[in-house]
Amino acid sequence: MQPSERDILIALHHLPGLGPQTWLKLEQLIQSPVDLLDWPKAKLIQGLGENGAQLFCQWRANRQGWLGARLDALARWLEQEKRHVVTILDDLYPPLLKETSGPLLLYVAGDPLVLNLPQIAVVGARKATAAGLKTAHHFSQALASGGYGITSGLALGIDTQAHLGALAGLGKTVAVLGCGLDKIYPARNTALAAEMIGQGGAIISEFALGVQPEPGHFPRRNRIISGLSMATLVIEAALKSGSLITARQALEQNREVFVIPGSIYSEVSAGCHWLIREGATLVDKPEQIAEQLGSQLALFAQPEPAVQSVAALTARQRKILQLIGRERVDFEELLSLSSLSVAALHQALGELEMLGAIASCEQGIERRFT
Template sequence: MDATHHAHLVLQRLPRAGASARARLVEHFGSAQRVLEQSAPDLAPWLEAEAREALADYQDHLSRSALGEQVQRDRDWLAQHPDVQLLALEEDAYPPLLKEIRRAPPLLYVRGDLTALSLPQLAVVGSRNPSTGGRDNARQFSAFLAARGFAITSGLALGVDGFAHAGALDAEGVTLGVMGTGIDRVYPARHRRLADQMLAQGGALISEFPLGLGPQASHFPQRNRIISGLCGGTLVVEAALKSGSLITARFALQQNREVFAIPGSIHNPLARGCHRLIREGATLVETARDIVEQLGGYLGYQGELFADESAASELPGLNDEERAVVKALGYDPQDLDSLAQHSNLDVGTLSAHLVGLQLKGVVSETASGFVRVASGSG
């Protein structure tokens, strides 16, 4: 381990010294190593007394200090896990877009392929309890975008995050997970297999938190600035008005990145956050192609590869009666009786068509009734 990484590990283990304080120190003194050379009085404007005392003890006793012993444990763990690498803010390999944000994380732990961080990335975020349509959109939009060259970046959380990662994997694309825990912890635990699949397919897991740190509520808004900071744009699939996804979107706006939002039913509370973002200037998107067209320069993707599809191909593989059922269904849930009235079909005939449409993946049955599954893919 080089001196730069060691210095950052020391600073990271200082008590009561968060990422913002450490970023200010590195910015002011030029490097983590230079920070360690400063006397405790010189650091008074940036560090609280407890942190200054711990650093002074380290400067006097090095590996025999409490701070030195903890850093040695971190180094031992890293030596035993060569798949985890450190990236310091001063290094050329540090993601350039992330380096641009205010108070960029001074130190990143990266498990997986470092080159994944240099790919053009799009953040896909949303509710942890999405609707059926939200799940489908997250997965299908992500698959489409991953197939066109975007790495899909999200937070490895339940809900939209997990479906976004899965969609990228469906398309044999690359996906990155930014964690709200130490790199040695996967949260939630049920996503361990998903995390393994992401790594096996050339992706990466990223954390700015110390080893061994478990999930805490304050970590996730902090994590969100990294999600948006790594990416040229952020897509919000579904979000309530009070949502961590809106925090990510606002970080993206502050970082001068593009924000996209998928509109939804006015009756869906999970659409209200997206609608607010659209009113505030986010780009309304109906298909994943809308995003590729807007971020074409960022991606370096040639637009002529997208052949325009006619409106008639919107529902391929359906007969005329099935198309009529889908048209009558619209975009809000309907029960069987309401749909029979709107489609002018008897209940028996309608039921048979609905079974066929569910098998074709066009319609889904939920507790609220039958709903149309958005294609999402373009």
């Protein structure tokens, strides 16, 4: 069976060194990723490099080799509940991130629909002051309770309090990692990551499973944080810090940047004051952010993708949707009714959730359309 455009894109993403820039060059040479299945090796070397072409040719021949093993590991990961891959070919790919030439795909643990909510990035120092931690929690709680998603990087300090504040506001929060999703970093935030997913949020990464956190990964991670968000709020940042990189990237992406001022004697406020001098907006109340962004919501909020008719589904998907019926059902009940294996049911439910046909939470699974 010939792989689909999406299958090939996922395979390409796993090739060492192939990122958005290489993909943009490839797009100019092909009408579809499927075209690469017919390219001779010499031509593939020009587009993918010698190592990438060798790995792709091995996979193209029999779906095996190094690349085949990586994709098999991904398939096993996707069998787990609430595990997804969202590619630039999918309707669920965040439109704001696509504007910034974002990664070819995102690995998602949680609900991928949350990526299309109006989001505010909240970033700051790992070694934050007590006042900074309190501010991050307060602003994130207020903004999340007002309907904004809160996006950060799951790091210690300000990031952690941003996620906790969003949860306290009964909102949704997204963490972007600089490593594969099979390794939560930092490890001490593993329980927090699970709580975020349980409340309808997500943990995401552009890095494949097995990729370790490396210093060079975090600027790329930060670019996704700002790219997903309609605005970035900086709470305590030194002049040389990842938070300042995120803010600069937000400005380059033509997004709003808000800053909390601090003491002139504090190193973790020096970056914030620099941003203010460069034109970022000083705020001291969450309401000021909401007021300034309120008029932009109609421009940035995206409709949730949804399948328009049952006819668009496969036979197995239609059967499962019929079994769910009009009431919320739990997984065990659906497993008994469907006679599918646990892995097969997880995969089918993941597909339906990606299509917007169902919604799942800790209380069960329910239909989203008739």
